[in-house]
Amino acid sequence: MTAMNMAGFPILTTILMTTIVGLLVIIFIPPEKTKLIKQVSLASASLGLVLCLWLYHAYDFQKGGLQFVERVLWVKSIGIYWFNGVDGINLPMMLLTSVVLFTGVWTMWELEHRVKEFFALMFLLVAGVYGVFMSMDLFWIFVWYDVSLFPMYPLIAIWGGTRKEYGAMKLTLYLLAGSAFILPAILFLWAKGGGHTFDLFMLQKIGFTPYVQNVAFLMLYLGFGILAAVWPFHTWSPVGHVAAPTAVSMIHAGVLMKLGAYGVLRIGMTLCPQGAVYWSHLMALLGTIGIIYGAIAGLGQTDLKYVIGYSSVSHMGIVGLGLATLSVNGINGAVFQMFAHGIMTALFFSSVGFIYDRTHTKIIPELGGLSKTMPVASSFFIFAALAGIGVPLMASFWAELLVLTAAVKAFPVAGILACMGMILSALFMLRVVQRTFYGEKNPRWEHIPDVSKFLAVPRVILMSCILFFGLFPKVMLDVIQSTVIPFVTRF
């Protein structure tokens, strides 16, 4: 805790407040004024983005550790703190959240149906996400976690697409089932820690017995793993993403899935290092299965969003495998992959969303030859697909490199199999690209306009994010490993 630096100005709470204030302002705008609602949303999202960028810039990675700390005792009798801070693990996640929120709001600019409720719920969702990422208190992490889960149901069930009620219900049930593992685990740890603090770092110092760690870690891994689409708890991912509206898919796949992996890392591996060691083989196994399985199952899909859903399963498998290695490179790569995949999948969903808005179909065989009529929109998708394949000089390549390097060292067989996943992902992404965008011009889509300059902006932002961190991975890795290096010493 020596590395903890108290912040003068509560920047983290301010970031959280940008969403909550945005939410409140939207609530008090009459629903007819859709334009104003969108402007307010974009303004509050961009404020969050600016603050997160500043935070990223201001974080001193040479010093490392927890910075911008806000710590106030809230409930004394059971030890709940309003305890926020950023380190190298959650800082990229905060940045990711703000970028995806910003681009997501912008992407939904053409929304007409119940605009007010949509943006209000979306800000509630993101408030939860920010809260989970910045909070260092188990109680608050859980509260924010559930805050972020709850709006998913209305968001999908009201604004969704294919089989929206089923998708919404399935997703919500899955995620709440995850919560049902997490809450007992948190309370278990709290009780075993003496029952007087929820502070993550105070609990960390206690040092639980191996038995407690094993049990708690498994529960946390299962609970958060459901959200991270760990095989075999992944089937909500395709179904839910197919059903969800564009921006929700973006935030959900881009950010919310990362909450799962982040939870495993932040709570599970911080509090139960022995448990993580004990279960690392299981994590590696499930991660590898996820990589291969997601790619192979994705090969046969005919719905664009299903494909992306499965690709997320595959990419989150890489995160899982990286965490399982319990090494600097593996966790660096996993965190980096979380970021890279978030941006990439947001780009995926935003381009698919655009195509769907215009053509009203996501079925690949119906789409064919789209490149002729919408070259720019197609190029966004193709770019995302290339990032998904792991083409070098895009952010995800470095993540995969680091994870696979660590994996080959720690689990040679799993590592080699995961490498095979690279072939499969190439096959399956290119297959989709070919069938959707290439081929003869489809007369059905002849009169559909291409993406306008205004709507291209959020996609371009996401693309440049991928390229920037692909060309300059140092910018991110320095930050990540400032925390990861001390982190792995405890395994």
Next chain:
Amino acid sequence: METSGLNTILQFAFWVTVALTVAGAAIAVFPRNILYNVLGLALALTGIAGFYLFLGSLFVALMQLLIYVGAICIAIVFAIMLSRPLHISAPPRPPVKMWLSILASAVFFVGVVSVALKTKWQCAAGHVYKASQWSVENIGNALLTRYELVFEVISLVLLVAIIGAVITAGYSRRISS
């Protein structure tokens, strides 16, 4: 001697109160005319106010009369007037339900009474009965100091309830009209 005379009177008065209360309660429950029920209730509530006097709390007894007998019974009468006309006779009571209810109530009564009798009640430490402590001043003092929160919460609850009652009753009128 004087006290024993007073005691006798008091005892007599007590049992009269008991009889009135139980009779009131019975009237409140058994007759099928709803207006009789309300009157029975008023009688029973008054009897209970009497018990409060016997227990030494003038303030609560007064409150009982004011709130229950005064306010609630009147409100119920209003409700009766606003709802079903009295002259429409209700369908006969199904006997199975009647007997089952009586059985359940009897079981409950026996259970509770036997608990009450079997338990060896012990005074809490520091229990001293001093009439001065039961004075209205004392209660007023406590209500505005230690139980301030209770006091405020009651008023808040009442406020909310009244608003809610107005809305519920009014809203349905809007729908039905």
Next chain:
Amino acid sequence: MGAIFRDPVLFATVLGANLPFFTMAVILIFTRHNPRLSSQLSVGSIAVSAVCAISLLAKLFFAPALQYQTLWFVSGKLNIVFGYYLDPLSLLMLTIVGIIACLVQIYSLGYMAGDPGYSRYYAFQSLFAWAMMNMVIAGSMLQLFIFWEMVGLASYFLIGFYYEKWSASQAGKKAFVMNRVGDVGFFLGLILLLLGFGNLGIPELNHAASTHGLSQGLLTASALLIFCGVIGKSAQFPLLTWLPDAMEGPTPVSALLHSATMVAAGVYMFSRIFPFFSGSHDAMQFALVIGTVTMLLSSSMAMVTYDLKQVWAYSTVSQLGYMVMALASGGYFAGVFHLTTHAGFKALLFLCSGIFIHEFHTNDMRIIGKQGGRKLKIPMVCITVGALALAGVFPFSGFFSKEAILSVLAAQPNKIWFAAGLFGAVLTAYYSFRLIFHILLPMGGIEEKHHHDDHGGSSHEHEEEHHGYIFWAMAIPVMILAGVSLVLGFAEHPLEHFIMRSVNVPGELAAHGGAALQTVAHVAAEGAGHAHESGSPMLLILGVSAGLLGIFVAWLEYGRKGASRKGFLSHVPAIWKLFDLRWFMDVFYRKGLDTFMYAGLTSLFTLNDRRIIDGGIDGICIFTEGSGRLFSFLQSGMLQFNLLLMVLCAGAAVLYFVI
């Protein structure tokens, strides 16, 4: 950053290698709708790159190897550096890439004129040029791998350039995926090295391998894995079938990417870490076998196809096989030299074929012949020059490099490799002249009724009339390349001296790079020495006669008057079919992918998701719902009934506890 501007060499390197990238970005973002400007930008930038490359070669011709590097990022104990490594090999290759890319882009001005995707074409050409140049001068294997992948990406886009055509996009996908298969091996090899050795710098690796800084097991394993990359990129057996399919791309692309430079990247990488490979005898033997098999298989395929570009594609594969054979048997210079000459004459062949294809709108050599292909004099002469070079006829460049390879092979203890090499040379000459004779001396003479005659006049006039600018844009690069093919062979000794020279220059790199290069020199000199000792005249005669024999057979069958023009293989339809279907390799892959992957695993997994996992979850849901429905009967809606039950239960409980 300032260092880039202070050091002219570094400046030229960075500028030359990265200018095309910015060109690509500018084209894609700003000048998409202005094809003319796009092409000018692209050609201009590649010209600058070529000039940079040539001036670097000139400036550093006598200088020691240079290494620039900067830390890219650090993760744990991994230090990933970004840097450029300028030694004779990379400078040579940089120059080849620069010049050929420049020529091809000029050629494309004509070939692609009027294409709706003109700007896109130049954007991807620039992407390729950028990636290829960066790959060539990469300072570390990881960086090489990165640009290696980028080159593959450019190749994917360019093969699938005509994306409306299903076969084109299919070919692009196939190329990318097959390359990926090899690349995963490469990647694993790199990871192994990273874990076992910790440094992927090219000089460091070579040094470590030659000074036994690496354990033999690690070396062999990683060398074999890295060789998988060569197999993928250079289309070696068993991943060779993507290259013929890649001919779906525009012809200049085939010339640049799929013959001269990109596919040679595999061989280049092999030679780049040649000392490292030569540290492992097993890996070298494996490479030799693969190279030989590839060479023979693809030659056999080239003998039966009538598609102009397919012939050159198979030929490219077989020549790459040759190079791998040369390198694998220790002929460092022979391999590199053949790479150089091959780049020249194969680009020439493709570009000439491109003119024919552009003119006659067909790939079939028989139709081109019949419609008067030989009337296009410039390409006809040039394609013959290229074919002569390919066949290894004196004084064309191919002769010299092929002799060098044969001499290396002859030095191998097992003469079977030499025999295979000679046999391959015969086949090469045969199939290339089969093509030449088909066009030059078509069966039944030239049909006079072809559509060009409608305009009247000879085809030459037609060229002048119709597309003077277009024709000359294509013809000039072709003539330049023909000239190069004619003279390049005579530069063998200066080149050998140049490539081998750095051994003798004690520079700052001698500390860690010198020993590596000494090994090269040693191995190579040994090979060459052996060759020369074992009787060069004999070898010379054998080599030349192999080429001439092939040409003679081709003449017998296709050239002479009254020849059957069918080829001796047509007498055995089974073999013809075997060759034509690429030894059933594609069938095998297709079937494998379809049955094992799509019909097998994919549908199994999908079914598993839908039925077992989702079914299980839904089952739980149905159970919950059903049991809820069951218990909801208790919820009769009769308030008093519920209360009654409650009171009875409570009362009973009280009674139970009290009495």
Next chain:
Amino acid sequence: MNSLSTYLIISALLFSLGLLGILQRRNLIGMLISVELLLNAANLNFMAYNRFLAPDPVVGQVITLFVMGLAAAEAAIGLSIILALYRKMHSINIEAAQKMKG
């Protein structure tokens, strides 16, 4: 007479009568009346315990007052619901209100 158990028995009797009313009356207002009886029985208990057992004389009275307040609120709400129900269904028979039936 003035002993705890007397009061307890009286209150139990009142409670049982209220219970009986709740269980068998079908008139909603009748049920509400019975609920008032239940509450009063409980109040009586509080007062009695306070008088005979508790150390602090005020607490029981305060609770009784609190319950009275709540009872008033409950009566207000209950009666308004009854009125609303009556307008909707033209009946205040509890057995007619079965929409929540599972």
